Amino acid sequence: MTESSMWLSGKEASDALRVDEKTLEILRERGYLKPGNHWKSSNDPEQLPWNPKAFYQISGCKRIIEYLKDNYSSIDQIAA
Template structure:
């Protein structure tokens, strides 16, 4: 069982959620995934400020993706 507060790296999250890493990035850019709630940036000073790693809160992201899959006709086109 996955812990509700579990945060996974972008690669791990894409594998768990069965979506491309690019799709997760698109959801962030569109504002469907909110910073601090759905995702957060690494605070590793070696990665800042250029392209820090992103971590996703699995359970809340899964809810958003499932909602989009069931309510958005264009989801299949985006996720493909």
């Protein structure tokens, strides 16, 4: 599977992108990571509708995170 089509769980994405899961969640909530492009919700019926897990599209998230790291002194500033 190529990186461009790779969707990973929050834990796997956190490891691959070298940011913690909370940072991914904050980037999602603040609109830096867009639904459908950068993340999608699990369709597991046991998790719906209240707390579905997010899956992240790695190459898209990587571009956003690199941009933020290049343009801010710390990604933690954004997630604060």
